[in-house]
Amino acid sequence: MPYRVVQWTTGNVGRRALRAIVDNPNLELVGCYAWSPEKVGRDAGELVGIPKLGVSATDDVDALLALRPDCVNYSPMWPSVDEMVRILQAGINISSTAAFITGRSLGEAACARLEEACRRGQSSLFGSGMNPGFANLLALVSAGICDRIDSISVLESVDSTQYASADTERSVGYGRRPDDSDLHATIERGSAVFGDAVCMMADALGVELDDIVCHSGVAVATQDLDLGYMRIDEGCVAGIEASWQGRVQGRTRIDLQVRWRKGKHLKPDWPVEHGYVVRIEGRPCVETRLQIRPPRDFDAKSFEDFMQLGMIITALPAVNAIPAVCEAPAGIRTYRDLPLVTGRGFMR
Numbered sequence: 001m002p003y004r005v006v007q008w009t010t011g012n013v014g015r016r017a018l019r020a021i022v023d024n025p026n027l028e029l030v031g032c033y034a035w036s037p038e039k040v041g042r043d044a045g046e047l048v049g050i051p052k053l054g055v056s057a058t059d060d061v062d063a064l065l066a067l068r069p070d071c072v073n074y075s076p077m078w079p080s081v082d083e084m085v086r087i088l089q090a091g092i093n094i095s096s097t098a099a100f101i102t103g104r105s106l107g108e109a110a111c112a113r114l115e116e117a118c119r120r121g122q123s124s125l126f127g128s129g130m131n132p133g134f135a136n137l138l139a140l141v142s143a144g145i146c147d148r149i150d151s152i153s154v155l156e157s158v159d160s161t162q163y164a165s166a167d168t169e170r171s172v173g174y175g176r177r178p179d180d181s182d183l184h185a186t187i188e189r190g191s192a193v194f195g196d197a198v199c200m201m202a203d204a205l206g207v208e209l210d211d212i213v214c215h216s217g218v219a220v221a222t223q224d225l226d227l228g229y230m231r232i233d234e235g236c237v238a239g240i241e242a243s244w245q246g247r248v249q250g251r252t253r254i255d256l257q258v259r260w261r262k263g264k265h266l267k268p269d270w271p272v273e274h275g276y277v278v279r280i281e282g283r284p285c286v287e288t289r290l291q292i293r294p295p296r297d298f299d300a301k302s303f304e305d306f307m308q309l310g311m312i313i314t315a316l317p318a319v320n321a322i323p324a325v326c327e328a329p330a331g332i333r334t335y336r337d338l339p340l341v342t343g344r345g346f347m348r
């Protein structure tokens, strides 16, 4: 029996998630939540660029809960604790890409509410994505060949010009003046879920951290940028670096770094790796690189099309985890708790 799934929103990530749910014989799309009023009532297939599916998008949460799906695949721009509590206590599991790994950055009170909702509904809550999410799993798996681990770092290094989510990008500091006194606090707030991923990795490695700190830096646009979804003035932030570090006795043991830039006109002109690099200092030292390229039959007419691959790799860690999340014991779950998550159902 396929797992019955409701897709929550059809934005950049949600569109690819919905298409994957429809494509996977182990999953069945039974509903679709629409946040935007203009999407309400429209066919979910039509919203994501595939033939009609006979499933209409709705903003009626009660109606979606009444469908009694096994899982909500949750990909709104901003996660809502109230919304997640409502879903979980109705007995519906959640697999999320919306800034959720352990819930630590939402605060203790929110985590307690989510755990309580899971207990009441006997449901589980899991969050992933490409990074944080799969990149952390890749690092943990890479560490599995070492008999000594001194430190692990994960670097995401990409040009995110085509990531058309203006509010998300503003929330991490894009477009601000570099001398804005709140800039580094903004970057820290906006990337706080990487601190959760540090915790998750430490937990999986059995390491007790003394503290978690965030260091950040910015690069500025050397000319006015019009990205379509937002403008960045010359001299304003068009590149962001953040390093979330888990420390033991003053030494950084886990370091999750991001380096994001928008386009070519940047000072300093940071190099990007166009992918993910795991580096383990230990015995042996390990370097694992994850790079993606389009399949031969990929109809990429533009760089924007190519960016769809970025959305696929963000959506699929959550979609592929749905069966495991549905079978997991109630509570907040991480990769530490789930069995091996693969691309089951996608090989034909």
Ligand SMILES: NC(=O)c1ccc[n+]([C@@H]2O[C@H](COP(=O)([O-])OP(=O)(O)OC[C@H]3O[C@@H](n4cnc5c(N)ncnc54)[C@H](OP(=O)(O)O)[C@@H]3O)[C@@H](O)[C@H]2O)c1
Pocket: 008, 009, 010, 011, 012, 013, 014, 033, 034, 035, 036, 037, 039, 075, 076, 077, 078, 079, 097, 098, 099, 128, 129, 130, 131, 132, 133, 164, 165, 166, 168, 314
């Ligand atoms: N871990 C990772 O690797 C990773 C990478 C990228 C993104 N993400 C996260 O994944 C989630 C989805 O990203 P995305 O790029 O798909 O986001 P998005 O396209 O900007 O927004 C997703 C959807 O959220 C709804 N929405 C719009 N404005 C909203 C608001 N003010 N409050 C609540 N909902 C709103 C809309 O739903 P409708 O479609 O129903 O109108 C929109 O399509 C985000 O939380 C993002 O941070 C994670």
